[in-house]
Amino acid sequence: MKIYLFKITNKYRKSIWRKIEIRENQTFGELDRLLRESFGYEDDHLSAFYSGNAFSLTEYGLIEPGGQGKGAKKKIKEMKLQQGSKLEYIYDMGESHISLVELLNIGEEQSGIVYPRVIEKNKRRNRYCEKCKLQGEKQVAIYNVYYFEEESYEQLCEPCMETIDEEFDATEIVY
Incomplete structure (x- = not known):
């Protein structure tokens, strides 16, 4: 075979x-x-x-x-x-x-x-939360988040994603 x-x-x-x-x-x-x-x-x-x-x-x-x-x-x-x-x-x-x-x-x-x-x-290479990075923190991103109004993406950790108050779509990051 x-x-x-x-x-x-x-x-x-x-x-x-x-x-x-x-x-x-x-x-x-x-x-x-x-x-x-x-x-x-x-x-x-x-x-x-x-x-x-x-x-x-x-x-x-x-x-x-x-x-x-x-x-x-x-x-x-x-x-x-x-x-x-x-x-x-x-x-x-x-x-x-x-x-x-x-x-x-x-x-x-x-x-x-x-x-x-x-x-x-492939070896896993972590992506880091973009909002946490701005605050000097290093948190592994879990989601790709797409904002409909701005037509933009960012990668976020769970706590930061829960703070979003606009229309978005989120998918888990594939490694």
Whole structure:
């Protein structure tokens, strides 16, 4: 059985990545499940894999929450990918978390290993709360906060986020 080694990199923050091995007879749904787990994504949004750029016409099918949908059933080997093939993965069509997916290698299955699996990931580099920094404090940021009126972002810790009194959207920071 062939094993595909993918490197999945956040398109806009290249320091955030995972290397994942998956068997050729496993599905994009199984790969999606592992990506959601390893990047800390919730299971309540659509996702999809694309050949080329995200939102292009060459979509392998949507993957619905819970691992359902046309794209979830496609087997990895059906895509006829070769070493060096590049895809894009999008999680949450509204927020648009886009990752670059590159096939690094096709090798042989090792006995006793459970696939799919994360074999390597980036080292965590903490981001610090921007409001706390202004006060000379060093507090790890947990959320990316988007302010609708100002159309701006900042990264905040839990206590600082609770003090916001304007309309905003917040997502947990992925490391």
